[in-house]
Amino acid sequence: MSDQNIKVALIGNPNTGKTSVFNQLTGLNQQVGNYPGITVERKQGFCNLPLGFKATILDLPGTYSLNASSLDENVVIELLLNKNDKDFPDVVVVVTDVENLKRNLLLFTQIKDLGIPTILVINMSDRMELKGITLDIPYLEEQLKTKIALVSSRKKLGIDNLKKLIVDYNNVSTEPCLNASSIDPEYFGGLKKAFPNQLLYKLWLVITQDVNFSNLDRKTIETHNFAKSPSDLKRLQQKETIKRYQFINDVLKVGRTIDTENAKDFRSKLDRVLTHKFWGYVIFAAILLLIFQSIFDWSSIPMEFIDQSFASLSSAAAENLPPGVFTDLLSQGIIPGIGGIVIFIPQIAFLFLFISLLEESGYMSRVVFLMDKIMRRFGLSGKSVVPLISGTACAIPAIMATRNIESWKERLITILVTPFTTCSARLPVYSILISLVIPKTRIFGIFNTQGLTLMLLYLLGFGAAIFSAYILNKILKIKNKTFFVVEMPNYKLPLFKNVGLNVLEKTKAFVFGAGKIILAISIILWFLASYGPGHNFEFAEKIVTTSPENANLSEKEMEDAIASYKIENSYIGIMGKSIEPVIEPLGYDWKIGIAIISSFAAREVFVGTLATIYSVGGSDNEETIKSKMQAEVHPITGKKVFNFASGISLLLFYAFAMQCASTLAIVKKETNSWKWPAIQLFAMSVFAYTVALIAYQFLE
Amino acid sequence: MQTTIDQLRIGQSATITDFDIEVIPLKLIEMGCLPGNSVELLQIAPFGDPLFLNINDSYLAIRLETARKIQIELIQE
Numbered sequence: 001m002s003d004q005n006i007k008v009a010l011i012g013n014p015n016t017g018k019t020s021v022f023n024q025l026t027g028l029n030q031q032v033g034n035y036p037g038i039t040v041e042r043k044q045g046f047c048n049l050p051l052g053f054k055a056t057i058l059d060l061p062g063t064y065s066l067n068a069s070s071l072d073e074n075v076v077i078e079l080l081l082n083k084n085d086k087d088f089p090d091v092v093v094v095v096t097d098v099e100n101l102k103r104n105l106l107l108f109t110q111i112k113d114l115g116i117p118t119i120l121v122i123n124m125s126d127r128m129e130l131k132g133i134t135l136d137i138p139y140l141e142e143q144l145k146t147k148i149a150l151v152s153s154r155k156k157l158g159i160d161n162l163k164k165l166i167v168d169y170n171n172v173s174t175e176p177c178l179n180a181s182s183i184d185p186e187y188f189g190g191l192k193k194a195f196p197n198q199l200l201y202k203l204w205l206v207i208t209q210d211v212n213f214s215n216l217d218r219k220t221i222e223t224h225n226f227a228k229s230p231s232d233l234k235r236l237q238q239k240e241t242i243k244r245y246q247f248i249n250d251v252l253k254v255g256r257t258i259d260t261e262n263a264k265d266f267r268s269k270l271d272r273v274l275t276h277k278f279w280g281y282v283i284f285a286a287i288l289l290l291i292f293q294s295i296f297d298w299s300s301i302p303m304e305f306i307d308q309s310f311a312s313l314s315s316a317a318a319e320n321l322p323p324g325v326f327t328d329l330l331s332q333g334i335i336p337g338i339g340g341i342v343i344f345i346p347q348i349a350f351l352f353l354f355i356s357l358l359e360e361s362g363y364m365s366r367v368v369f370l371m372d373k374i375m376r377r378f379g380l381s382g383k384s385v386v387p388l389i390s391g392t393a394c395a396i397p398a399i400m401a402t403r404n405i406e407s408w409k410e411r412l413i414t415i416l417v418t419p420f421t422t423c424s425a426r427l428p429v430y431s432i433l434i435s436l437v438i439p440k441t442r443i444f445g446i447f448n449t450q451g452l453t454l455m456l457l458y459l460l461g462f463g464a465a466i467f468s469a470y471i472l473n474k475i476l477k478i479k480n481k482t483f484f485v486v487e488m489p490n491y492k493l494p495l496f497k498n499v500g501l502n503v504l505e506k507t508k509a510f511v512f513g514a515g516k517i518i519l520a521i522s523i524i525l526w527f528l529a530s531y532g533p534g535h536n537f538e539f540a541e542k543i544v545t546t547s548p549e550n551a552n553l554s555e556k557e558m559e560d561a562i563a564s565y566k567i568e569n570s571y572i573g574i575m576g577k578s579i580e581p582v583i584e585p586l587g588y589d590w591k592i593g594i595a596i597i598s599s600f601a602a603r604e605v606f607v608g609t610l611a612t613i614y615s616v617g618g619s620d621n622e623e624t625i626k627s628k629m630q631a632e633v634h635p636i637t638g639k640k641v642f643n644f645a646s647g648i649s650l651l652l653f654y655a656f657a658m659q660c661a662s663t664l665a666i667v668k669k670e671t672n673s674w675k676w677p678a679i680q681l682f683a684m685s686v687f688a689y690t691v692a693l694i695a696y697q698f699l700e
Numbered sequence: 701m702q703t704t705i706d707q708l709r710i711g712q713s714a715t716i717t718d719f720d721i722e723v724i725p726l727k728l729i730e731m732g733c734l735p736g737n738s739v740e741l742l743q744i745a746p747f748g749d750p751l752f753l754n755i756n757d758s759y760l761a762i763r764l765e766t767a768r769k770i771q772i773e774l775i776q777e
Contacts, residue, residue, distance in 0.1 A: 277746035
């Protein structure tokens with residue numbers, strides 16, 4: 001018995017501190033993945049319970065009720081209706097916030113109707129005194145037919161008690177706490193008669209939600225004369241909700257007292273400032289500025305250190321390992337390739353840190369509130385701000401974050417324009433190009449010009465997103481039934497543990513996800529750059545040394561000449577040369593062309609690609625990527641390859657081009673058609689090319 | 701006095717009496733927007749929209765177009 005593993009499902013409204021409870025229970029013992037076939041994040045953790053029991057804890061997506069209105073919420077109901085699912089819980093733990101008990105209990109009463117043992121966690125109990133709230137726990141336990149754990153995930157109180165209740169889950173009642181079917185006795189009576197072996201509430205959910213469970217689908221029920229029109233169903237759902245609220249109100253009237261003297265608080269004062277028509281925007285702009293300065297300024301120290309370390313690692317490998325193909329691959333392909341991604345960990349971590357802080361603190365909802373009216377002019381929703389801001393980390397989670405936008409048109413436009421925002425994969429490209437072509441000075445002694453350029457590029461990304469949204473709003477003819485509900489949660493001091501875990505997890509996912517692609521591409525590139533077809537490549541040394549124009553070169557110069565001749569005649573050189581006419585008007589040489597092509601797998605590959613190409617060509621391994629790019633000279637014009645004009649043109653190209661296979665895949669998934677990603681790819685690439693062309697021709 | 705939510709002044713409270721069920725999303729109902737529950741206007745966003753409300757102890761924001769469809773009875777002070 002003592003090695004028994006209890007399956008626990010953690011469920012709750014958004015903003016109840018469910019994730020904090022999960023983190024307290026499981027610590028670092030977590031696995032993050034996806035539900036099969038869909039992109040909803042699946043979080044699972046493990047914890048040790050008293051008496052030698054163990055538990056597997058599934059952190060289900062936050063939901064307001066079992067009437068699912070999004071993919072994330074669907075996961076919850078599909079799991080709870082399917083007894084055969086391998087994740088089907090032995091016990092459900094519903095997390096509620098003591099300050100929002102009334103609303104949070106709605107979901108609890110629904111889950112109670114499913115006949116699964118259900119424990120109620122009342123979280124944030126540390127705020128009860130401040131808010132003047134007292135609870136009669138024995139009364140609530142009796143009325144709600146459950147066991148209650150009073151928890152403060154913030155102060156780490158009550159977790160042990162919760163663990164004890166989980167072990168004891170067999171003693172938790174599986175009875176419903178109210179009889180919701182009394183809203184239409186005739187209808188539900190008939191339903192009960194037709195399906196005597198099924199729980200009534202499950203049948204009801206199948207009818208209203210169109211989900212299937214254990215061989216019973218909506219059609220079978222409806223053929224038994226239980227079909228209702230959508231508006232009748234909605235009317236019944238409303239009656240059901242009223243019924244549940246009546247019950248909850250009655251229970252809380254006796255079981256909870258609130259001393260209203262403490263009610264007016266800090267929150268409303270803070271709201272008055274943060275959503276103020278002037279200060280609200282000033283504060284929002286200041287926060288954005290802080291984020292961009294930190295990304296460029298504060299992370300430059302660890303980045304330089306990482307850059308140097310990888311350069312010396314490369315040369316150490318080349319010097320100490322026996323010479324041969326494998327050593328070359330390692331020192332010229334793999335190490336520079338990996339270095340190209342590791343170097344951006346500081347910036348990406350900073351970005352995720354800020355986004356996580358904004359969401360945890362409750363500030364993000366205020367931004368939604370503040371921006372809704374403005375965003376609507378461009379066919380977007382206030383809720384589009386969240387995807388557009390998290391798009392600065394990565395477009396993939398950002399596009400998934402559009403799921404809570406209620407209007408399809410607003411959601412589709414948000415999905416289509418989000419890839420314009422400057423994602424972290426563009427950062428590597430931007431930072432290396434900026435440091436090459438923008439002089440490092442300070443304006444007014446504080447603002448770093450390079451930091452300002454970066455900020456400008458971010459604004460350009462937002463600008464492009466907003467501008468194209470405006471156009472799409474005019475073009476797209478979609479009948480639009482809009483509504484908008486956003487919860488304004490209480491302000492909370494972000495918990496270090498939650499934020500830390502989030503940053504760690506997201507950074508890890510980025511580095512490993514991108515790392516795999518970069519590693520594969522750098523190996524392929526190394527191969528293509530190190531070998532070539534035919535006579536020219538094979539006899540490169542002979543051709544260069546015997547050429548009369550090279551007669552006066554020193555030994556070192558001769559080596560360089562041979563290397564560059566070789567790379568020009570390698571496979572990659574031939575490929576690059578063939579696309580050169582297309583990109584030449586933008587000011588790029590064929591090496592940049594190769595980097596752009598490989599960037600279509602993922603943008604961050606750009607730097608790694610150039611690093612690999614230059615390493616194969618170069619003779620001195622101690623140089624960093626940046627100094628190699630700095631030294632690169634155009635063979636015909638004799639000008640620097642990365643000069644102001646070509647640098648700006650390249651920056652603009654990367655700002656606007658759609659170069660991310662994973663984003664296209666996610667857009668296909670979320671819009672259910674290839675049409676939208678195809679339009680995205682085409683329109684963005686053409687736009688990027690045009691802008692880059694104009695910029696180069698104008699600046700040159 | 702019978703009116704709709706968009707007519708509230710900041711700080712004013714009322715009781716929800718009725719709404720057009722066809723246009724009010726179920727999600728809003730589940731958040732506590734039901735006949736008989738109280739509603740207080742806490743804040744209006746810059747440019748007059750959306751509205752920040754306290755409905756039945758839920759803090760939420762809705763747009764003007766939705767607020768116009770929810771009837772209320774003002775609470776006399």
